[in-house]
Amino acid sequence: MTIKPSHLSAAAGVFALAVLPLLPVPEFWITQANYIGMFALVALGLVLLTGVAGLTSFGQAAFVGVGAYATALLSTRYGLSPWLGLVAGLAITVVIAAVLGWITLRMSGHYLPLATIAWALSLNFTIANLEFLGKYDGLLGVPAISLFGVSLADGRAMYYLIWLCALLGALAVRNLLDSRPGRAIRALGGATVMAEAMGVSTYRYKVVIFLIAALLASVSGWLFAHVQRTVNPSPFGLKMGIEYLFMAVVGGASSVWGAFVGAGVFKIIEDQLKELLPRLLGSNGNFEIIVLGVVLVLMLKYAPKGLWPALQTALARHRPARARMRDWAQAPALPVRPKPAAGTVLLEVDGLRKQFGGLVAVNDVSFTLRAGEIMGLIGPNGAGKSTTFNLISGVMSASAGTLRFAGASISGLPSRRIARLGLSRTFQHVKMIPDMTVLENVALGGYLRSTSGTLRAMLRLDREDERRLFAEAERQLQRIGMQAHLHELAGNLALGPQRMMEIARALCSDPSLLLLDEPAAGLRHKEKQALAEVLRQLRSEGMSILLVEHDMDFVMGLTDRLVVMEFGTKLIEGTPAQVQASPEVRAAYLGTEH
Numbered sequence: 001m002t003i004k005p006s007h008l009s010a011a012a013g014v015f016a017l018a019v020l021p022l023l024p025v026p027e028f029w030i031t032q033a034n035y036i037g038m039f040a041l042v043a044l045g046l047v048l049l050t051g052v053a054g055l056t057s058f059g060q061a062a063f064v065g066v067g068a069y070a071t072a073l074l075s076t077r078y079g080l081s082p083w084l085g086l087v088a089g090l091a092i093t094v095v096i097a098a099v100l101g102w103i104t105l106r107m108s109g110h111y112l113p114l115a116t117i118a119w120a121l122s123l124n125f126t127i128a129n130l131e132f133l134g135k136y137d138g139l140l141g142v143p144a145i146s147l148f149g150v151s152l153a154d155g156r157a158m159y160y161l162i163w164l165c166a167l168l169g170a171l172a173v174r175n176l177l178d179s180r181p182g183r184a185i186r187a188l189g190g191a192t193v194m195a196e197a198m199g200v201s202t203y204r205y206k207v208v209i210f211l212i213a214a215l216l217a218s219v220s221g222w223l224f225a226h227v228q229r230t231v232n233p234s235p236f237g238l239k240m241g242i243e244y245l246f247m248a249v250v251g252g253a254s255s256v257w258g259a260f261v262g263a264g265v266f267k268i269i270e271d272q273l274k275e276l277l278p279r280l281l282g283s284n285g286n287f288e289i290i291v292l293g294v295v296l297v298l299m300l301k302y303a304p305k306g307l308w309p310a311l312q313t314a315l316a317r318h319r320p321a322r323a324r325m326r327d328w329a330q331a332p333a334l335p336v337r338p339k340p341a342a343g344t345v346l347l348e349v350d351g352l353r354k355q356f357g358g359l360v361a362v363n364d365v366s367f368t369l370r371a372g373e374i375m376g377l378i379g380p381n382g383a384g385k386s387t388t389f390n391l392i393s394g395v396m397s398a399s400a401g402t403l404r405f406a407g408a409s410i411s412g413l414p415s416r417r418i419a420r421l422g423l424s425r426t427f428q429h430v431k432m433i434p435d436m437t438v439l440e441n442v443a444l445g446g447y448l449r450s451t452s453g454t455l456r457a458m459l460r461l462d463r464e465d466e467r468r469l470f471a472e473a474e475r476q477l478q479r480i481g482m483q484a485h486l487h488e489l490a491g492n493l494a495l496g497p498q499r500m501m502e503i504a505r506a507l508c509s510d511p512s513l514l515l516l517d518e519p520a521a522g523l524r525h526k527e528k529q530a531l532a533e534v535l536r537q538l539r540s541e542g543m544s545i546l547l548v549e550h551d552m553d554f555v556m557g558l559t560d561r562l563v564v565m566e567f568g569t570k571l572i573e574g575t576p577a578q579v580q581a582s583p584e585v586r587a588a589y590l591g592t593e594h
């Protein structure tokens with residue numbers, strides 16, 4: 001194994017953390033470090049939920065409370081080991097989070113944050129009113145954790161346990177984000193339609209990360225109960241829920257280490273302000289909240305991605321960007337799907353209709369596509385081409401009509417189910433994850449060809465599967481002449497290469513039918529020629545292609561057959577020569593009577 005600079009800096013960081021309590025550091029700072037570790041665990045969950053997936057939760061403190069109360073109750077009332085308290089807390093958290101997630105995660109926009117506020121308040125209120133949980137007084141006399149007979153009553157001893165949990169949590173989240181499920185999770189932030197079209201159940205991943213975030217918070221609560229040695233409802237209320245979110249946002253909600261920076265900055269600033277402000281202002285009150293609010297607003301204005309990414313950008317000026325280590329050269333190829341024999345019917349569109357209120361965007365359209373052909377769908381702007389694509393790929397559901405693909409009915413199926421059958425697509429407006437590399441974006445296309453799940457990814461047991469996926473992604477990028485861009489961030493590419501990347505991503509799913517929505521738009525002349533060559537090559541290998549395109553030279557020189565649409569209806573179907581000779585088509589394009 002080669003030792004990378006990142007390994008060295010990680011080892012130095014762990015060493016510094018390990019020796020800190022051995023130095024004559026005042027107890028106060030050890031306590032601070034303990035709180036920072038516990039807060040960071042909760043903020044880590046918010047990195048996944050809010051930073052990466054865009055799901056804002058104000059309710060994480062409630063899960064901290066569940067973990068804390070579970071262990072406090074079992075250890076004080078029933079004299080059980082705190083370790084059993086941990087297991088019980090995690091189990092209860094899973095149940096509560098699964099129910100809450102099931103109810104709230106289908107909500108979108110501002111409804112989700114509002115729902116998290118609602119359940120944060122009600123969980124806290126419930127805890128504060130249950131007799132057996134000590135109501136507002138809580139539970140006193142929580143014992144210390146002991147490990148192999150050694151009591152962790154001392155703050156310095158707890159320090160090690162807290163930071164072990166925090167670092168393991170960070171490692172697991174970091175591993176997860178760099179994996180097959182991680183790429184699906186990273187799509188939740190704004191590319192769900194694309195991810196679903198690649199076979200991902202986005203709802204499932206929302207539930208998964210909601211559970212992970214709740215479990216991290218629950219572990220933090222377990223530690224908290226045994227550090228404080230008492231629990232009461234106030235540290236698990238909405239105010240704390242907002243503060244956890246503050247930490248994640250200030251630190252950098254989309255980066256794992258941002259959770260630590262945010263927790264550290266928050267704890268230190270809050271403590272200093274609590275002491276300083278009453279002295280300056282000459283009266284008591286929670287003035288620090290006002291300052292923290294102002295800091296948050298300034299951060300959102302001047303460093304919206306948080307402190308950690310800003311720090312990284314500053315550091316990046318002094319060291320070259322790191323590319324992923326190319327360790328997949330020897331990886332065995334992924335299995336390929338058997339392709340239908342040339343000439344067999346692959347796609348049957350029959351009486352397809354889509355109505356948006358009073359507008360009929362697609363009106364009784366029927367056509368058949370055979371394996372091994374390139375078919376073009378053309379027509380003036382607004383003719384209904386993209387809508388037809390969305391209906392075929394399951395991104396929208398049809399108002400009427402039937403769709404059959406590879407011998408099976410796909411009418412009414414969601415796009416991820418249709419993807420499973422071997423249909424893959426690109427989008428008129430490129431859909432990608434801009435802060436992932438080109439290679440990673442393309443690897444998302446191979447989602448259905450690999451099986452590594454969340455747990456395997458967190459434990460880093462998925463490397464062989466990942467190597468196979470990356471080898472395939474690289475092969476597809478080479479196929480379309482993009483090997484020079486493997487490690488570039490997708491968001492930094494020009495429009496033309498972004499479109500090519502989408503094609504490579506679609507190819508990475510090993511489809512039998514490729515749906516390309518305006519693949520040549522934004523490409524330069526040479527790029528268009530190269531694309532046409534790639535598509536011809538694909539056809540010669542047995543691929544079937546349906547494409548929407550406005551560039552008539554491109555379409556006429558490439559396709560075997562064309563369907564022309566106008567005002568939602570099919571005007572004519574035929575070979576490029578037949579279509580070019582049609583007076584109706586000329587009229588449709590030139591806007592004259594026919």
Ligand SMILES: Nc1ncnc2c1ncn2[C@@H]1O[C@H](COP(=O)(O)OP(=O)(O)OP(=O)(O)O)[C@@H](O)[C@H]1O
Pocket residue numbers: 356359361379380381382383384385386387388428
């Ligand atoms: N989600 C929607 N809600 C309402 N109307 C829509 C929706 N999507 C498309 N339309 C309308 O349906 C009609 C067909 O649109 P569509 O995008 O399918 O056409 P197109 O042939 O792909 O056009 P272009 O070549 O400009 O992309 C248009 O009038 C459009 O405004």
